């Protein structure tokens with residue numbers, strides 16, 4: 317009898333077709349309140365689960381007694397309760413590497429858009445306000461030759477550093493759990509303490525995973541340490557930042573602007589004050605979301621899942 321796989325996210329047709337060759341597949345392209353009960357029913361017999369960002373905790377896992385693998389279509393795995401999975405003997409996998417360049421492009425683009433006020437100016441032109449010469453109140457700040465502080469010099473942090481160093485002549489500071497000699501050699505990056513990074517950087521870019529240790533890692537004290545001219549970019553997870561402190565920092569002008577791809581609650585609440593601040597550029601957690609990269613991620617996730625169910629070692633086991 318074929319093993320059963322449940323997919324709870326939209327994936328390219330070719331991923332579904334590949335999995336259907338070897339497994340019985342239940343595909344929930346759009347999981348919502350109307351089909352959630354059906355999804356829970358399917359979990360009862362699932363051997364593998366493929367998707368992204370759904371919280372996999374004790375309560376959900378109780379509905380999946382024969383589950384052997386959870387394959388995340390993401391590099392971040394803060395949706396998984398790893399301790400609980402370990403206790404149940406469930407393998408977890410993720411999709412590192414294939415999204416580095418795409419995510420770095422998005423986050424660097426967000427940095428540029430925030431510094432040069434591109435969304436504000438787009439609105440200015442489209443709403444017919446461009447009537448004559450442009451005053452200083454529309455000017456942005458330079459990115460090139462400035463100091464970029466990267467918190468989390470992992471794979472994506474390094475792809476951002478590459479763009480900053482080679483494309484924009486930026487000086488790079490970084491803070492990480494351990495030193496990254498390869499980044500020091502490749503991008504002349506300087507390792508420093510978090511406080512040094514915060515006080516010296518013109519741009520602070522957060523690219524760290526969300527763990528209990530990094531929960532609200534950047535808070536009121538950290539924003540106060542930053543320059544009043546600093547631009548804060550979060551491309552990691554919203555929960556790494558104390559969002560109330562960020563709002564206060566922007567309102568009190570402790571920092572100049574922020575570019576955010578991620579929020580404490582996603583989708584972000586419609587009445588979140590960040591959404592009405594002209595000095596904030598927002599994106600809907602879209603860092604890795606290009607057609608090509610999402611396809612690569614889904615294919616890799618399918619490979620991880622297939623290998624685990626076939627009793628082989630998947631390439632990207634989370635340990």
Ligand SMILES: NC(=O)C1=CN([C@@H]2O[C@H](COP(=O)(O)OP(=O)(O)OC[C@H]3O[C@@H](n4cnc5c(N)ncnc54)[C@H](O)[C@@H]3O)[C@@H](O)[C@H]2O)C=CC1
Nearest residue numbers: 392419468469470471472473492493524525551552603604
């Ligand atoms: N906005 C988006 O669409 C995306 C967001 N992400 C987020 O970016 C994160 C980073 O991704 P990668 O660079 O691929 O991961 P990675 O594992 O290659 O890099 C993370 C770095 O953070 C460091 N680190 C971890 N905990 C730390 C701590 N407590 N203190 C200091 N350093 C610490 C690690 O040593 C590592 O160098 C993901 O976990 C995910 O949350 C990833 C992809 C897309």
Ligand SMILES: O=C(O)C(=O)CO
Nearest residue numbers: 389390391392415604
């Ligand atoms: O991969 C991740 O962790 C994301 O946030 C989306 O690609």
